[in-house]
Amino acid sequence: MRQDLEALLVLQDRDQKIKALQAQQKNLPREKKTLEDKLASARVVLDHAKQRVKENEVEKRKLQLEVEGKRGSIARFKTQQQQTRKNEEFQAFNNEIKHFETEIQGLEDHELELMEQAEQLQGVAAAAEKDFAKTEATIRDQLSRLESGAGAVQGRVEDLQADRVKQAAGIEPELVELYQRLFVKKGDAAVVPLEHxxxxxxxxxxxxxxxxxxxxxxxxxxxxxxxxxxxxx
Ligand SMILES: [Zn+2]
Structure with a gap:
């Protein structure tokens, strides 16, 4: 084979390698973004599970306050009841007290339901926490690999670029120019074999x-x- 063509083939090999590495580099931000998005969605799942535990606690606290308020009312009714001498009024207080007691019963039943639910929600949140920790560790690892890989790719590109400059120096400038024009235009190869x-x-x-x-x-x-x-x- 002609010596200049042999040299061109080496030059082309370097250019093809540089091109492939640069494509990898171009893809890097997208890969990074995909991983970061995955981590963000995992965090949303965890936050949601934690939020439900919190909401349950708030609801329970609200019920407890309501029960306390009603107990206070009953205590006041009882004091007022003792002070009355009218039978009708006495009876009316009894009705009120009974009404509030029924309401308290209802609230306490609901509180029990919430307590059962709390156990379930805490279990879900604990599992979500574990899952998130695992996902986060994996993704952080992948991200750091990506970063260090990117550094290595950049170093390799620089080496290849230095090498291609050396290669090109040994070939006639007009031929290098023709080759470069073709390589850019074709995108894959400018120098190809002729077979059969x-x-x-x-x-x-x-x-x-x-x-x-x-x-x-x-x-x-x-x-x-x-x-x-x-x-x-
Ligand atoms: Zn052809």
Whole structure:
């Protein structure tokens, strides 16, 4: 193979590697965001479970205050009842007291339900806490791997870039320019093999003359896609 084409292939190898690494780098913020979103959703689940425990406590406290208030009312009624001499009034107090006692009973039944619910909710919250801790540890680990991976990728890109500059220096500038134009335009490869008269880039058959040129080690481009062709022995 022509020496300049051999050198171009090395240059192309570096460029392809740089391109792949840069694609990885470009993807990094998205990967990071995905992980961060996952962590945020896990936190929402935990917060929700904790919130339900808190709401239950508030509700219970409200009921207790209501019961205390009604007990206070009963105590007042009883004092007033003792002071009255009218039978009708005495009876009326009795009715009030009974009414409040029934209400207290209802409130206390509800409080019992809430206490049972509290146990359940606390269990759910404890499990959520455990799940969150596990998820958080995993995601933090993945994030730090991503960060350190990114550092390594950047170092590799810099090494490859330095190497490609060295490689390019040994090739004729016009050829490097042609190669670069093609590499940017094609996105994958600018220098491709010609095998059985088929271009390795566009997979079309090249004219006999082009095939002959490649065999004769002349610098030739595929008439279809423009890529530089090299001979495969
Ligand atoms: Zn072609």
């Amino acid at each position: 008269e088929i271009c390795g880039g566009c997979h079309m058959k090249v004219p006999t003359q082009t095939a002959a040129d490649v065999r004769g080690e002349k610098l030739a481009q595929c008439p279809q896609c423009g890529r530089i062709l090299y001979r495969v022995i």
